[in-house]
Amino acid sequence: MSRKHKERPEPESLGLPSGGIDTHAHLDAEPYEMGLAAVLDRARASGLSRIGNVFLGPDAYLEHRALFADRPEVFFLLAEHPNDTAGFDDARAQRLFDCLRSDPRIRAVGETGLDFYWKDVPPEEQERAFRRHLELARQTGLPPVIHCRDAEERTLAVLDDMGFRDRPLLWHCFGGDDDLAREILSRGWHVSVPGTVTYARNEAARVAVAGIPADRLVLETDCPYLTPEPWRGKQNHPALVGFTAVAVAGLRGVPVEELWALCADNARRFFGL
DSSP states (O other): OOOOOOOOOOGGGGOOOTTEEEEEEOTTSSOOTTOHHHHHHHHHHTTEEEEEEEEESHHHHHHHGGGGTTOTTEEEEEEOOGGGOTTOOHHHHHHHHHHHHHOTTEEEEEEEEEEOSSOSSOHHHHHHHHHHHHHHHHHHTOOEEEEEESOHHHHHHHHHHTTOTTSOOEEOSOOOOHHHHHHHHHTTOEEEEOGGGGSTTOHHHHHHHHTSOGGGEEEOOOBTSSOOTTSTTSOOOGGGHHHHHHHHHHHHTSOHHHHHHHHHHHHHHHHTO
């Protein structure tokens, strides 16, 4: 028996107004099927005015920043991912610091945090690097953007110990429940919602996202990963964040255009765009 055809409307068909922001994309991570220029053009045609590209380490930043030399709509985030922090030392911290302070397009230290799902780097090494990243965030005045997977309790403990309560901070790729949302929000932080909120089985996250205060909410793709419905199974790209906006607006009972503008305004304030 053949599988039922899945209707996949194009993101341009959503008719979202210009001004939207995808706060977290990996545009330099791997080749995009349609090519980077087309990815960025489609993003603009689908209502996006800014995209945050996340460079995973100074090497990636120095090698790939030229890709965006003539694309001023792309701003930058830079850090070493927790799964890449084995052997993180003073020299690597200094190199990261030098990059962070050298380029006004870099608007955040991220993504940084803890990932206990993968076993590539021992937890204690990840934590040492995480603490150094948070020190760099303080030294540069840039907000941290947090990656946390299967390490919520320890991540919160480190952030509290390092004094980040009530400081600007964005919890990237939120997929938790009401309890985690309360922990994040009680500390004054922002929450970034990815395409996984469109998945029916993520009911706990959907309930939590519905209750996040309007002034703490932003949207992301984390592309080329975590493609939202109805494009799940295909390569993700920034234009598809519109489908995440539609889902979040539905959960919150507001028009999607209102949610779109609200999240973009929050992102502009958070990143100083």
